[in-house]
Amino acid sequence: MKHFIDTIKSTYGKYKVIVWIICSLLLLIFPALIPSNYVMGVVCRILFYATLAGSLNVINGYSGQMCIGHAGFFCIGAYIEAILATQYHINFWVLLLVGGIITAIIGGLIALPTLRMQGIYLSIITLGFSEVVRLIALNWTSVTGGAMGVKGIKSPTLLGFTLSSPKQYYYIFLVIGIVFIFVTNRIINSRTGSAWISIREDELAARSLGIEIKKYKILNFMYGAFWAGVMGAAYAPYTRYIDSTYFSLDEGFNILSMVIIGGQGTLIGPILGAAVVNSLTELLRSFSEWRMVAYAVLIIAMMWLRPQGLVGASDSVLAGDKMKKKKIKVLAKEEK
Amino acid sequence: MGTLLETQNVCKYFGGLKAVENVDMKVEKGDIFGIIGPNGAGKTTFFNICSGFYAPTHGKIIFNNNDISGVSPDKIARLGMARTFQNIQLFKYMSVLDNVKTGFHIKTESTMTDAILHTNRYKKDKEYVNEKSIEVLKKVGLSKYAETKAGNLAYGIQRKVEIARALALDPTIILLDEPAAGMNPNETDSLREFIKQLNEDGYTIVVIEHDMKFVMRSCNQILVLSFGQKICEGTPEIVKADEQVHQAYFGKGIIAGKGLQ
Incomplete structure (x- = not known):
């Protein structure tokens, strides 16, 4: 996983300008690509x-x-x-x-x-x-x-x-x-x-x-x-x-669930959170009230497993003891 | 030289508990001033009063000719008093460099608007902080740990980082709350050298410590607290010889006096 992230980071570093141009172009012409008003x-x-x-x-x-x-x-x-x-x-x-x-x-x-x-x-x-x-x-x-x-x-x-x-x-x-x-x-x-x-x-x-x-x-x-x-x-x-x-x-x-699920303490976190939660809302639309249960489970799981959120600030008190425990586990493994 | 920090009849009561009662203290400019006392004597409470974290119930604190009794910690920090804590309060998840950079808050003044528009003031501040923080790290000898997360460092080094961060405030006086706690004798020795060096650089230092060897060797003046009251103040020799100090540490028993040599 870490390797994967590092590869992405280094590729991004190399082609920073191109990535930015492509992204902004995509964002700009996005409505033209999607004909459906519903998706928009x-x-x-x-x-x-x-x-x-x-x-x-x-x-x-x-x-x-x-x-x-x-x-x-x-x-x-x-x-x-x-x-x-x-x-x-x-x-x-x-x-x-x-x-x-x-x-x-x-x-x-x-x-x-x-x-x-x-x-x-x-x-x-x-x-x-x-x-x-x-x-x-x-x-x-x-x-x-x-x-x-x-x-x-x-x-x-x-x-x-x-x-x-x-x-x-x-x-x-x-x-x-x-x-x-x-x-x-x-x-x-x-x-x-x-x-x-x-x-x-x-x-x-x-x-x-x-x-x-x-x-x-x-x-x-x-x-x-x-x-x-x-x-x-x-x-x-x-x-x-x-x-x-x-x-x-x-x-x-x-709104809070988007912040918690996406990630606290980073700029990208809430964006991801908004994307995840809103897509989920649409996917689960046919289950009406049950989707609230799905949110609840998601939030509880998130607080339990990754309190800082999907892409939240891992190097902060938000992540708290969870990261510490993980680190101890990693250290223990390395010692073995 | 002249008095830098003075307390007059300072008291702090928590309900019925008299944590600190009628303590007078005079710290001269350029001194290394030690505060000792048995556990629960009110040393840290006294420190918290001096640095503004607690308001005194009675009494006056005068720092650099300013009355600072009941003034908030941030204003006292601006007047030139820095402190460290007994249970290290570092930004554990930040790098050592970022810890020190945060210490430069009061030395810079760019506002939110400056940040949004990247004005000259903002750029100047950034440059100043970058330059100065590296300077401070060099001075303290922590350059090689600059990018390490503070929480991952050894205990003794964390103490140093906390002192480095305090130095960023460019203080005239530094209050150290048990800097040698949890250190081994070697670390304590190097800490003593370090504090002496700071003192020679012109910082006045007030230090709470339990390590008698440390206090007796490095401090010029010592204040002894017991049950919230001052029982003795003076040079290490005077304190060593004081009957009340012996009693506070060892009771009125037979072995009194042996521990302070």
């Missing part, structure tokens, strides 16, 4: 969830805070877009940013009181927050339309073209996803990113090194919330109709 729809879901799960991964995977109410942030972004677009006719592209920024501010406000909490306590607060947001969306009828939801959200336009089919939406999600990966990659490799990672790895040590834990935790939460808000704002016109049932706890766990 699935691909759009994958792209969409890749970024959404990626934004959760920034919180859970990089700074080690355990947020499980990500659907709440997603919901806020979606409603901001839906309401402002239908009632005030504000441009979609502006609303992407507005949705992200407002969600980030709310994320910061949520992070403030939870700074004293860690682990499971923080998780429960985010869970509660997600439900509170959903219930507000359900009951604040004058603004959110209550159980009726928001109808007739306009499709975005670009240079006079209306983008409405999955094939066109593919490009919107693709561009947002690429921007997300690009920006996040730069942040992770910077001073801010290493502060986040040091908090995940050893909070006590991070504090002794003069890293402002509170500031970086809030910043981390806001950054994750920002992208969840952006994705919410991108999602609302895609479905054209939203109501509070889209943002239940199930949705939060759905």
